[in-house]
Amino acid sequence: MARSVYVTGIGRGDGRQVVELGVMELLTRHVDRVGVFRPLVHTAAAGGPGTDHVVELLRGRYRIDLPSADLYGLTYEEATALQAERGVDELVSVLVERFRTLERKCQAMLVLGTDFADTSIPDELAFNARLANEFGAWVLPVVGGLRESADAVVAEVRNAYRAYTDLGCNTLAMVANRVTPADKQQIARRLTTRPPVPCYILPEEPALAAPTVAQVVQATGAEVLLGDATGLARDVRGFVFGGATLPTFLAALTEGAMVVTPGDRADLLVGTLAAHAASSPPIAGVLLTLGIRPGPDVMALAGRLAPGTPVVVAPEGSWVTAASLSGLEGRLTAASPRKAETALGLFELHVDTAELISRIELSRSERVTPMMFEHVLLERARADRRHVVLPEGTEERVLRAAEVLLRRNICDLTLLGDQDTIRRRAADLGVDLGLDTGAEERRAGGAVARIVDPATSPLRENFAEVYAKLREHRGVTAELAYDVVADVSYFGTLMVQEGLADAMVSGAVHSTAATIRPAFEIIKTAPGAAIVSSVFFMCLADRVLVYGDCAVNPAPDARQLADIAIQSAGTAAQFGVEPRVAMLSYSTGTSGSGADVDKVREATALVREQRPDLLVEGPIQYDAAVDPGVAATKLPGSQVAGRATVLVFPDLNTGNNTYKAVQRSAGAVAVGPVLQGLRKPVNDLSRGALVQDIVNTVAITAVQAQGRSER
Structure with a gap:
């Protein structure tokens, strides 16, 4: 049975998507196959891939290779009809069956609880608690703290813990999200002993609440006149409505704001973009109202002043447009990767992830x-x-x-x-x-x-x-x-x-x-290092190999080759790859001869002499180094053959071509080159x-x- 975490809440506006994203990141660090399941979903989000913004964000970001339909249970409408006709027990039974079908394909599961928004589920908190119990999942309740006092947040956290515990849930931890930053320490101090589980306090992050320019366009029904996809992804940190003369208006501009002004105010449009071009201050974009499009000369000048900066035109006047923007908040979606990075940074900064994963009791996968x-x-x-x-x-x-x-x-x-x-x-x-x-x-x-x-x-x-x-x-x-x-x-x-x-x-x-x-x-060079060399971390489908040297030394001699091997083993160990060193050649063991093979044989002997603690084999061919079947034939009994993790190439020509061939042909991710042998780290891109x-x-x-x- 997969280990499961059920993220839920007690009401709307808790911003729990940050926690859901953070938990997903944490699970995928430890195991390969992680599934995500939303038991109930709104009708508009049930039509197929790309419909539920959180599920599809997680599915795309973490490469969940499962059919989209498997990640959802029922729509709220289907759930309501089923409950009315056959009772809540039958509804829960159907959801459990769909959950188990997905769970069998995964090593860990993240469950996204109901959203407390326009649902017809009576006693939604109890319903989430029952599903979590039936799924055998840890419960991670999130309490919203936006515009709440420290006293109110503390009380809500304790009440939520008591509510879920009284309903028989195994509570993993409690999260208070979107709290006033100034209250964070006080709230954390007061929650140290009650409830008796870890309590994590996440402050409100304005960048997450900020809508993007694309959201503004959608909310106002605007048309994009200028701007690229990058510009439309900018965060809008505020709105500045323009009607004053240009000198007065420029003084009101703030960084990251979106300017809203009638479409016939070419002076404000041009002046704003000129200020943006001078970074005094940089803005998110310009929203023109009244459906008025500036003339071609003005738009051409605007495009030259601030390439990529969005200029959009809304069909309504400033009052109606302002009403459309009121209360508009940012959302974590697949189209907002920058917000996802901000959310993960917030979660990782304020949550003890080591403590959380130890409570889940999820062992790191060997793969x-x-x-x-x-x-x-x-x-x-x-x-x-x-x-x-x-x-x-x-x-x-x-x-x-x-x-x-x-x-x-x-x-x-x-x-x-x-x-x-x-x-x-x-x-x-x-x-x-x-x-x-x-x-x-x-x-x-x-x-x-x-x-x-x-x-x-x-x-x-x-x-x-x-x-x-x-x-x-x-x-x-x-x-x-x-x-x-x-x-x-x-x-x-x-x-x-x-x-x-x-x-x-x-x-x-x-x-x-x-x-x-x-x-x-x-x-x-560092003490003990004869030369500066490099390695690539080659991330294959099921393992990470270390290749050296593929970027610096064209034709190392035996002593330099030994130094590369020792340095590469140290780099591998530093990044969690147990070093088993293969000194590569076109010949394995004693089967071949010649200057090139002799160089590798001598280098292998030097490695054994200088570092008798290292597992090293050479000369050895690539297939014998990584394939247990070939190794059993060519070098039976070797501790390295078939299990090599550090592969040292005899020269730059061989190494550079091999890493690129593996990268392109096997779809490996090549991270590097990583330089080694310097007193202090410098790396080349x-x-x-x-x-x-x-x-x-x-x-x-x-x-x-x-x-x-x-x-």
């Missing part, structure tokens, strides 16, 4: 999928947050990755580059880096970012002195060093060297040489890196920095 590896990676980086410098602060992919890293509280960041350019670029992309006033309060305890311009930073002069001293044997003068350290790669590397950052990641637009040359000159690649590489680099700190 490691790419998603599980990624989850564990982010979890480890977050557990001991480090500071990473990103030299390519104006690059779109880096900015988008930075937003994810900050929302998930993975690490603190320094972005290098001109401050105005970075702010303007972030505004154009709709990226929130938390740089505005009030961000520190909103992200109390969470990851933060800052911008440093090497050209104007007061650190430049000191860095020039440090670099000149390091390179004086190469004839580098103070004047030359002053010019060199203005380069973002050198400046970022010096931040790491001088302890102003823990690590650096670059390479999205810079070459590998531009990224690692400063590290060779300034940080240098592929210039074709996607946003998620950058997120993963930064997380790996942060974990490497944790290891350096421990040593």
Whole structure:
């Protein structure tokens, strides 16, 4: 029977989607097959895939490969008719049967309770309690604290615990969500002993309550005149209604606001977009009313001023439009991935996930999928947050990755580059880096970012002195060093060297040489490391392998190959992969000869001599290293053959081609290259890196920095 968690509440407005998303994330870190089940769903949401916004968000984000219909029980209308005709026992029986059908296919289950909205279920709380009991699920009640006093929240949590416990439920924990941030500590203190289960307090997060521009368009029936999908996904943090003259109106603008003004006020439209282009301040978009479309010349100018920024026109006047916007709140949907990242960051910051998973009694699966590896990676980086410098602060992919890293509280960041350019670029992309006033309060305890311009930073002069001293044997003068350290790669590397950052990641637009040359000159190799090398984490369908060296050393000799093997084993162990090292060759054991095989044989002997504690085999062919059947024939009795986790290639040509072949042909996720052998972590990105690649590489680099700190 799968372990199940039933997330429920006591009324509307509790924002429990944050908790549902957080629990799903937690379950998928530990087991591969997690199912989601909503027993009752509204009619409009029952027509097939993509209809219930929370179920479909979880289904898409966590790649739940199950038919959509299996994830739902009945519609509320079907449930009401069945209950009226055959009684509540029959209704529960049908829902239990559908739940069990899905449960048999999964290792863990997340159940989404009824939403207390326009339902005809009498005593909805008792109904949820009975379903949870029949499903054999832990109950996780969520109490809403929006605009409630601390006294009211404490009372509601205790009452909800008592209600579910009296109905026979096994309560996993209690969650008070959307509480006033100033009351959080007081509420947590008062709930320390009563109820006698963990109580987690999540403060209200304005970014989650903010609707997107796309929601505004839908609510007002507006037509999009300008703007791309990224612009429509921006959060709307407020509304500014325009009717005053331009100078007066500009003073009223606030960051992230949506401007609402009649369509014939071209002056306000152009002035607002010009202010946005200058980041003073960046806005979410412009909503024109009265159905009036500005002329083509005005729209052409608007498009040039702020490319991607939405300009939409609503058919009604300002009063009717304002009424449509009243009470509009954000929702977690598959179309709002940024909100999902914010929600997960909030949950992980305020919930003791280790405590929660131990209470669920869910053991981690031996099978490691790419998603599980990624989850564990982010979890480890977050557990001991480090500071990473990103030299390519104006690059779109880096900015988008930075937003994810900050929302998930993975690490603190320094972005290098001109401050105005970075702010303007972030505004154009709709990226929130938390740089505005009030961000520190909103992200109390969470990851933060800052911008440093090497050209104007007061650190430049000191860095020039440090670099000149390091390179004086190469004839580098103070004047030359002053010019060199203005380069973002050198400046970022010096931040790491001088302890102003823990690590650096670059390479999205810079070459590998531009990224690692400063590290060779300034940080240098770690004690005991002969060379700097690299590995890729190859996430296959059911396991994670470590490939080295596929990116740095073209033709290592036997001693260098041994060093690569030892370093790769250490990197594997650091990231939870038990090192069993295969020294690859075109020959296995003693069956072959020649210079290339002899080099691998010598390297294997050196590894055994230097690290007798490591399991290592070589020379060995790839199939004998990873396939138990082949291993039983070619190297029977080997502790590595057929079970290798660290595969060391004899040269760069072999390694680079093999990792790319496995990546493309087997659909593996390749994370890296991860550099090893430096005193402090610096990692290089592929210039074709996607946003998620950058997120993963930064997380790996942060974990490497944790290891350096421990040593």
